[in-house]
Amino acid sequence: MTGIARLKIFLGALASTLALMTFGVSAGTGETPSRIDLAIQVLLRVPSGKAEIEKALATWKIDRPEDLGQVIKSGGVSRTDAVLTRHYDPETGKESRDREVTIYINTAQSLTNVVLDLAHEMVHATSRPSFDPYDPNLTRAQYIHSAIDGVGGEVQAVAMECRVASELSKNYQIPLKRCQSYLESKSGSGQDVVVKTDLIRRDFYRVGQWNNELLQVLGSEASLLSDLSPESPHLYSSTGNAPYPVALLKEYEALTRIACENSRKRIVTQSSTLASSMTSGNGRAPASQSGSPSSSTDAQADSTSMFLQRRCH
Numbered sequence: 001m002t003g004i005a006r007l008k009i010f011l012g013a014l015a016s017t018l019a020l021m022t023f024g025v026s027a028g029t030g031e032t033p034s035r036i037d038l039a040i041q042v043l044l045r046v047p048s049g050k051a052e053i054e055k056a057l058a059t060w061k062i063d064r065p066e067d068l069g070q071v072i073k074s075g076g077v078s079r080t081d082a083v084l085t086r087h088y089d090p091e092t093g094k095e096s097r098d099r100e101v102t103i104y105i106n107t108a109q110s111l112t113n114v115v116l117d118l119a120h121e122m123v124h125a126t127s128r129p130s131f132d133p134y135d136p137n138l139t140r141a142q143y144i145h146s147a148i149d150g151v152g153g154e155v156q157a158v159a160m161e162c163r164v165a166s167e168l169s170k171n172y173q174i175p176l177k178r179c180q181s182y183l184e185s186k187s188g189s190g191q192d193v194v195v196k197t198d199l200i201r202r203d204f205y206r207v208g209q210w211n212n213e214l215l216q217v218l219g220s221e222a223s224l225l226s227d228l229s230p231e232s233p234h235l236y237s238s239t240g241n242a243p244y245p246v247a248l249l250k251e252y253e254a255l256t257r258i259a260c261e262n263s264r265k266r267i268v269t270q271s272s273t274l275a276s277s278m279t280s281g282n283g284r285a286p287a288s289q290s291g292s293p294s295s296s297t298d299a300q301a302d303s304t305s306m307f308l309q310r311r312c313h
């Protein structure tokens, strides 16, 4: 018997707004390639895009770029979803976890936007999770901070998007739009361009009218988000229609609600397993030997109780 609790985590989404362009990508002689296939071909033409595709192939153990369609789907809003599934075996008290990642790309937009959205989302999708939703000590501010500043977070994703835009712009006429202000030519070289991640970070923390409310809700936790600023927002989350810290706070609350619900169900399963094993004389309690099924069940119950106590009110 295995208890399964699934928790869907949104890894953020950004809709970029670059205009239409033609990359002259060959459609070949076979069936018409999808816009996602075309975008992959475009990414392969620039160094940072190629490196990203190679990282994606290694992450998903896929041999050929054309097979990346297994994890990249067409969707209304570009985003990366991770579904965390916990399998709990009441017999042994052991828990195992699966994390399934899917990228959705809005393909009803110009090929430039599809390419840059893909470059952005692949950063989220190929990084290890920077937080554990079931961590009893995870706070709202930590969640917001890791989603923006963490490895595979929003700052790195926009930096990659702008690196790809900058490399493509050397050979193709593409409007740089929002990347324009994040790119700077290295002095003297005239060629090499650097991405100003500090400016990207600053923009992610501009929350305008939401600033006071956020500071109030976060209380002392807000010190972790020292870049929060009341300046008018520049970057909005397309899943939350609000500046990122605000959308992420809502996301944290939704995620915590589901994790709490799952943990309450887990406690019920653990109690009924313990009760039935005791009445059937299997002697699963008390636990005294480490590594025995009963001690592992107890450890699970303890960590679930701690989670409920600290995160679920």
Ligand SMILES: [Zn+2]
Pocket: 011, 012, 013, 014, 120, 124, 153, 154, 157
């Ligand atoms: Zn993102």
